[in-house]
Amino acid sequence: MYPSRFAYEAPKTLAEAIALLDANGGEAKVLSGGQSLIPMVKLRFASPELLVDINNIPGLDYMRIDEQGNLRIGALVRHEDLEHSTTLPATHPTLAAASHLVADPIVRTRGTFVGSLCHADPQGDWAATMIALGGRIVAQGPKGKREIDMREFVLGPFTNALAFNEIAVEAIVPPVKGKAAGSYLKLERRVGDFATASVAVALDMNGATVGRAGCALAGVGGRTIDANDAISVLVGKTLNAESIEAAAEAVAAAADPRTDHRGSADYKRHIVKTFVTRILNNIANSEQKAA
């Protein structure tokens, strides 16, 4: 409950923030919402020498769709901004579904979307949705910006692909081709619990046919599980009992859970399969209703 000492800077520009990281050679950490970092610092699981607080940098709290149809989410967009968005359920149902399930409502007022991606918690909700959506991270460092595919951004438990002197300034969700469908289901025993298992599915539907199919899992591996390849069995198919079963099987096989007090590896794998099936059945049913 009592962090160790650290130095603190609250720059007003990104350039200053990056310069601070650059000057501190890996001993500095970026502080945005702080809802994952501060608990770790409180418990002294993390003891950074310098915290660079980016909350005072203007212009990072946007969430907008650009001309190409990319959804762009700035580094200071809070979880609750997504949760309270009135347009997100239609444009990005996977993100909208997850937005209610991240931590708890109070944490959601502070914690940021991008910060959560950087935290790379194997049980993190947003990373799963972003991998399923084929999203990218914009990293900005002393030499400018680069984009990192989410599939390459999460390297392992609590490890991301940012260089020590880079800041994740933006997350990009590519445009939907066709109609967006998808959801996020999480087995948690109570609000704020870590996921026993959770599943993000994002599909681009061309009428009744699946265009792009994306899927990722949380809580069932040492890192967020990229199940995009597994769910690609759906591409070009319509959603029916057979294709859904095949996809659910394939995704469950991609999970790499371990047995612990939340359940056996087999149970968690079963939950993955069940949730994939449920999400896809729901999509199929709503397609039918629409048709």
Add this chain to the structure above:
Amino acid sequence: MSSLYDVIPPAAGADVPVRRITVEVNGESRTMDVEPRLLLVHMLRQGLELTGTHSGCDTTSCGACTVLVDGRPVKSCTMFAVMADGKKVETVEGMGTASELHPVQEGFKQEHGLQCGFCTPGMMLASKALLERNPNPTEDEVRWALSGNLCRCTGYQNIVKSVLWAAEKMRNDQPQEA
């Protein structure tokens, strides 16, 4: 020796870096020197002697320390005091006046929404924030909005009633539009 909690002038030795911050707490501007590692909850409790904000857990789970920062509920154990520089912080002590309670406070008393009282300040502030955004919540919306705050005594049922009581009172107190 240095102490984390000294309001200006600091007694801290030269070896411990502090930052000067100014925070509007319950409508009053407070300036103090704090170590960066000082948590907001400790600044409020020890530095400003506002002990109505409680510290319950170490893992950002219980919400006993919930305060409003620029109107939004925040777990003050998960924010450094330095991060509140230039912001408005509202604690339970600022909810009502000595003679006039906020409707949420009244609601908690009327509907027996508290027992030991430890989670109560955080619950009430989370409730106040909810009602500011949603003046007419359903029971489920209240339960959802308070699901970041743990209570061990009441079973929540009366807390929900308390918030609905306050919502009704606030709606009735609202001047009717002409």
Add this chain to the structure above:
Amino acid sequence: MSLDEIKIGGMGASRRRVEDNRFIRGKGKYVDDVVLPGMLHMEILRSTVAHANIKSIDTSAAWEVPGVRLVLTGEMMAARNLAWMPTLSYDTQAVLATDKIRFQGQEIAAVIADDPYIAKDACAKIVVEYEQLPAITNPFMAQDPAMPIIRDDKENQPTNKIFDWEIGDKERTDQAFAEADVISTIDLHYPRSHPSPMENCGSIADYDRATGKLTVYMTSQAPHIVRAAVAMVAEIPEHQIRIISPDLGGGFGNKVPIYPGYVISILASILTERPVKWIEDKTGNLISTGFGRDVYLNGQMALRKDGKILGMRMHTISDHGAFYADAQPTKFKIGLMHSTFACYDVPAAHLTSEGYYTTKAPGGVAYRCSFRVTEAMFFQERMMHAAANDLGMDQAAFRRVNLVKDDMFPYRTAFGFLTDSGQYDKCMQVGMEAIGYDNFKAEQEEARKRGKLLGIGISTMTEPLGAGNSREYDIIGIKMFDSAELRVHMTGKAILRTGAKTQGQGHETTWAQIVAHELGIPADDIVVEEGDTDTAPFGMGTYASRSTPVAGAAVAMVARKIRAKARKIAAHLLEVSEEDIEWELGRFYVRGNQERGVTIQDCALAAYSNIPDGLEPGLENNAYYDPPNLTWPFAAYFCKVEVDAETGVWDVLQFVAVDDCGVRINPMIVEGQVMGGLTEAYAMANMQYITFDEEGNCIGANYMDYLLPTAWETPGFELHEVVTPCPHHPIGAKGIGECATVAGPAAFVNAVMNAIEHTGVRNVDMPLMPNRVYEALQTGKDVSGMPPVKVG
């Protein structure tokens, strides 16, 4: 004109709580809110391993941290004979470890510094070298001769067994089993749980060398017991010890024992001559302080074909952790486990118990119950559930056949308790009607056709609340009575103090209502104080639902003493003889002339200004109440659930609670107690438990792993009441604070079992986490929750 009792806030009034006035303003005063001049801060270093010999402890770097005033180790405690302390069960417990570590989280060293951040910095610099020993995480491992002796510090402790104990009539029970048509069995583990009040434990010790006085602010449910214990342990004269228990952020039994942190803070204050504050963090609270339950419950029931119970056997194997520290009456080694089946007419019963040390935290506190009654009643209702199924009888019908009938009171149970009142069948009827019991079977069948698994669960019980009497009940030899002191001032206002200690139950509100009922003084004119041993009369504190049964009775009795004296004063004022005085609420009058009277306030004024000859001045008194028996509230709970067969997740569809706690002083507060208790019951049934892995690591040492339900998951509860006054309590009240926690878990579990037992499963251990329910559905086999948890 008689007063309107409800208007003056007397008995039966849902009076809004007095204490809320400060709590809703953030003006409560909890231990952590107390600041004393010159106060230092203490942090404790805890072991990271479960079982290990300590090779070395190096504190040198900690001493070097600027702002550190003192670093204490077991060796330094031992030099002052304080390395060990007595527990509430006549065992010893390490204050700071000297020889070896016996559970993860055990106290190793303490740092006292200018602020807690610095103390924590210094703790991080202490280096401990361990020599690891195998972790022993359940009592069956403890019996393995290959396992080390955990308590090698004790003489005459050749094994890890703590006790064998038995009660009941073995021969008669064996006979009943010989005559049985059907024998039903059940095997359960009631998992380790933690009371986990929102406020953690803490103390501020302030030793004044000039006066020799030790003042300790402490999170204690029983400050007078603490005073006595401190006098014994610290060798400070009892009159020089003042324990102040200010507002408590919940207790639930967790704040009954005396913890190492309290003792260390006291020594630290003596050594530094400064006040020393120790406030535990949540992990410290969950990992080291008094847990509840952790008992393996095995039983059989002898039954006649028509459903009559002929006898029952029960065997318990309890896991006490590294130190036997149960807070319970001396003569009962496994608390009041033998209160099991007290509401049923069981002719013969026999209980055997064995207790073991393990490398887990000590405790065995009465977590929101009267000394292991929760386990007793959970066993009872799970056994009843299994027996009804084995007989092929309806759950409600089976219970109604065997419940003690209204005309059987007073009823002597097979284990020797005397239950004295109740309308058990009426409670059943009220509950069955409210939940729509008679329609349920059809509902269940219909739902099953749609692939939905519905279940209904019943739990009924009477539990012994309100220890003493003092003949049988004590804590470390101190008899269990309680006390009240009432001082009526000359203007008719009053102050009341008791030996109980409220932790959220609302004593400040309800005690005044009892006085209002007895004297007609408006409740708002009475202030209630508790928790300061320098001012409160000696009492045993608040736990085991004993406050209303014992301290509340003392309040009524002291008010009656005051009324008796006021009557003499009234006779004097009215110039008639005392025999000609009649009483109505708040007023004496002359028999036959109701107009001619004086109020209680008139008498109070006269007590200080116009005393009759031969009468002592003043209107103050005290009462010590030793109850003739326990009180026996009754509960009948009905729960309806739906289980998701694909995931094992279950939801409560409806919960009906019928409680008979006798006369309700403040119905609003009673209902609050029931709803809170039901929520803890739901928590235990669904998610809240502490377990351990193979290395003895505690899983459940913070709120990320130790799950308490939020407002979102917690179901709504429908409350109903039946009132059967307690025949011996002065105002007819019975305990209520714990009924729901005690009877609740079995209602949830029985409901889930009812939904899934078509697969052949008989038991799933709590908590009924989705993975366990799913496993039971898949395999049809019982699911054990016994630690260690397998990981991998």
